[in-house]
Amino acid sequence: MTDVNIENPIIKVNDLRFFYPGDARAIHGVDIAFPEKQVTALIGPSGCGKSTLLRCFNRMNDLIDGSRVEGEVLLDGQNIYERNTDIIELRRRVGMVFQKSNPFPKSIYENVIYGLRIAGEKDKKLLDERVETSLKGAALWDEVKDRLHQSALGLSGGQMQRLCIARAIAVNPRVILMDEPCSALDPKSTARVEELIGELRDEFTIIIVTHNMQQAARVSDYTAFLFEGNLIEYGQTNELFVKPKNKQTEDYITGRFG
Amino acid sequence: MSKKTPSKFWSIGEPMVWLSSAALSITLLCAVVLLIVIITNGLGVFWPSQLELVELKDGQRLYGQLIQTETNHHETGLRRQYKIANRDLYGLDFRWIEESQISSVSYPDEIISLERQEYGDFYGTIQSIDKVEGKSFATDLDGLNRALEIVSHELDGLSELDDKLKDLAYEMEQLRLKDLKYAYKGLSESDSRRAEILQERSAMQQEFSELLVVQSSRTQKIREAKVLFADANGKQKDIVLADIVQAYAPNQMSRGEKLFFYGHKIVELVSGQPRESNTEGGLFPAIFGTVMLIFVMSIFSFPLGVIAAIYLREYAKDGPLVRIVRIAVNNLAGIPSIVYGIFGLGFFVYGIGHAIDTLFFPERLPTPTFGTGGLLWASLTLALLTVPVVIVSTEEALGAIPREMREGSYALGATKFQTLVKILLPMASPGILTGLILAMARAAGEVAPLMITGVVKLAPALPIDGNFPFFHLDRKFMHLGFHIYDIGFQSPNVEAAKPMVFVTTFLLVLIVLIMSSVAIRLRNKMKKRYTFGTF
Numbered sequence: 001m002t003d004v005n006i007e008n009p010i011i012k013v014n015d016l017r018f019f020y021p022g023d024a025r026a027i028h029g030v031d032i033a034f035p036e037k038q039v040t041a042l043i044g045p046s047g048c049g050k051s052t053l054l055r056c057f058n059r060m061n062d063l064i065d066g067s068r069v070e071g072e073v074l075l076d077g078q079n080i081y082e083r084n085t086d087i088i089e090l091r092r093r094v095g096m097v098f099q100k101s102n103p104f105p106k107s108i109y110e111n112v113i114y115g116l117r118i119a120g121e122k123d124k125k126l127l128d129e130r131v132e133t134s135l136k137g138a139a140l141w142d143e144v145k146d147r148l149h150q151s152a153l154g155l156s157g158g159q160m161q162r163l164c165i166a167r168a169i170a171v172n173p174r175v176i177l178m179d180e181p182c183s184a185l186d187p188k189s190t191a192r193v194e195e196l197i198g199e200l201r202d203e204f205t206i207i208i209v210t211h212n213m214q215q216a217a218r219v220s221d222y223t224a225f226l227f228e229g230n231l232i233e234y235g236q237t238n239e240l241f242v243k244p245k246n247k248q249t250e251d252y253i254t255g256r257f258g
Numbered sequence: 259m260s261k262k263t264p265s266k267f268w269s270i271g272e273p274m275v276w277l278s279s280a281a282l283s284i285t286l287l288c289a290v291v292l293l294i295v296i297i298t299n300g301l302g303v304f305w306p307s308q309l310e311l312v313e314l315k316d317g318q319r320l321y322g323q324l325i326q327t328e329t330n331h332h333e334t335g336l337r338r339q340y341k342i343a344n345r346d347l348y349g350l351d352f353r354w355i356e357e358s359q360i361s362s363v364s365y366p367d368e369i370i371s372l373e374r375q376e377y378g379d380f381y382g383t384i385q386s387i388d389k390v391e392g393k394s395f396a397t398d399l400d401g402l403n404r405a406l407e408i409v410s411h412e413l414d415g416l417s418e419l420d421d422k423l424k425d426l427a428y429e430m431e432q433l434r435l436k437d438l439k440y441a442y443k444g445l446s447e448s449d450s451r452r453a454e455i456l457q458e459r460s461a462m463q464q465e466f467s468e469l470l471v472v473q474s475s476r477t478q479k480i481r482e483a484k485v486l487f488a489d490a491n492g493k494q495k496d497i498v499l500a501d502i503v504q505a506y507a508p509n510q511m512s513r514g515e516k517l518f519f520y521g522h523k524i525v526e527l528v529s530g531q532p533r534e535s536n537t538e539g540g541l542f543p544a545i546f547g548t549v550m551l552i553f554v555m556s557i558f559s560f561p562l563g564v565i566a567a568i569y570l571r572e573y574a575k576d577g578p579l580v581r582i583v584r585i586a587v588n589n590l591a592g593i594p595s596i597v598y599g600i601f602g603l604g605f606f607v608y609g610i611g612h613a614i615d616t617l618f619f620p621e622r623l624p625t626p627t628f629g630t631g632g633l634l635w636a637s638l639t640l641a642l643l644t645v646p647v648v649i650v651s652t653e654e655a656l657g658a659i660p661r662e663m664r665e666g667s668y669a670l671g672a673t674k675f676q677t678l679v680k681i682l683l684p685m686a687s688p689g690i691l692t693g694l695i696l697a698m699a700r701a702a703g704e705v706a707p708l709m710i711t712g713v714v715k716l717a718p719a720l721p722i723d724g725n726f727p728f729f730h731l732d733r734k735f736m737h738l739g740f741h742i743y744d745i746g747f748q749s750p751n752v753e754a755a756k757p758m759v760f761v762t763t764f765l766l767v768l769i770v771l772i773m774s775s776v777a778i779r780l781r782n783k784m785k786k787r788y789t790f791g792t793f
Contacts, residue, residue, distance in 0.1 A: 065576070095670070102662035105788040167670065
């Protein structure tokens, strides 16, 4: 299945199985490794478990009562499903951007520093600095620098999504998970976010779930194709899209199903 | 084509639209009619209407204010209802007169209307005024008013004396209770502390009785000054000047003067003390009691309801137990309020109140301190009654927050508690406030549970005053809702009390309106902030 050898992976998944309440299995033993400071895309038809897999990496699935995880996910060699894992700390190291942009009903400034505030950071100078670097990192600074203290709900859809990215990078995570970040955006905003992903690659490891194959081809270095809870094929993007080794992968990326 | 029209008519749903608009109109109409009835009857009460001199065919004459005209029982003509006042002369304030009996009606300027401390109003003409402090007065309204001014000055001095007496009585009561405490602890009467108290008390008693003598002699002196009035038939009546609250001649008043008089009466209504078994005078203690009750109720019910709802929605694991609790909470809102009243009486008053008394005030027993109805127990009872409303609306508000908000917060490393405090509660605040508004409106309108947990017809003192500890939540209190019931149905002179019933109702509606509009404004501000993003 895995056709690439990832050296020093930042996240390594060993035989991961996930069950929704009532023992409904969504992921059937996935092994995958994610390279550091690269963009990896997870593609596959609806219901194939790619979002579920993504949410296993910051234990977002813990919020679902009655769900169960087997296998292990190693972040920097440490299994995050161990009993003594500090989930708060984990989520600070693995940030997440959601499909529907979800800025809090607070000012732009407060949104960006939310993660720092709840961690107890009070140094005004550091906060100011972090707001600026994060917003610059999310390519939003020039648009909002004059209205930092106005509500974030007044931004456009694309701006909101970039604010969510700024919010995620403000806590300095190692990995950023993106769950179809552009599916609710217009083409122009999508292009900006994609451009941004390209820039963020220098500093962060990005794992992105997408429905859009062109997008996966454009932004990612590696691509994993999932189908019905199984990892079908995983490889460098340019190879996987040009000459897929698996028949199912080929059918999917050429648009014959899915 | 013509055949298709009716089916289209039904499919568009036109009749349904009519039905729903009709339902809304009927509801609105009922509410508006109710308000109009209350407002027209309530606001007209204090307007100084013209007084008529009615001459009857049998030679009788009377002064009166026309209340209404209607067809008589035999439908042979009209009959009029007059307010003839002078209860001490005629026994009745109102009289029906057949129009056919009336020979003439006129509006003489010299008819004077007196508002008195006792026996209601008096309509008549001035015959003579006694000398007050050696001064004599002209026998007209101006003269009477000047005499009244001097008398009211005297009365002010007397009421200062009255306050002093009240304070003394309060202090003596405190000393008595202290003494009781020492006695309960087993100190003998010869103990130095008890002896000291005894001495202090007897000194106070001395002062008290001296003041009492002064008071009664001064009262007697003031009450000596009288004014002689005559009714329409020339029947004479002495009226003590000190009993007159206000004298005016409505037939001489211009529109502006009437308006001024009206405003003055409204001010008296909201700031004055009740007179004549509550059918006259002001409503201040009742207004104060009502507002206080709602506030204290909110202080208990709001946090309790919100915290319970947070647990139910955010922390409790969904299961049969939680579902049962939820059903129970919803059903609590439907229990008749009198049941809450009885529960409050049994649990709070007799249970907790009595326990407090035996623990902290055993020396005063069997006289109860907290073991009797009071503001605190009434508020707690109402808090119980309104807590389901707060729980349900808080739960709904929390449930309506999109999942993405929670996830966004968790994904940034927030704990459940941080998410709750920083994101969920602010976002739910408009919904929570809606619950509070509903709870307050419901509490303001309740009377039944209050009647057995602490409301009284006439409270001797307000729940807040200058005596330590300033808030006396154990005291009994007055309430507008109970006031309506009391003067409307328990008053010996229902006809005379009727205007006051409408006024009280109007005030109660007004208070609910003011309180909820303040809360609604607050809610809209929150809503704007957390949903539309304007700061």
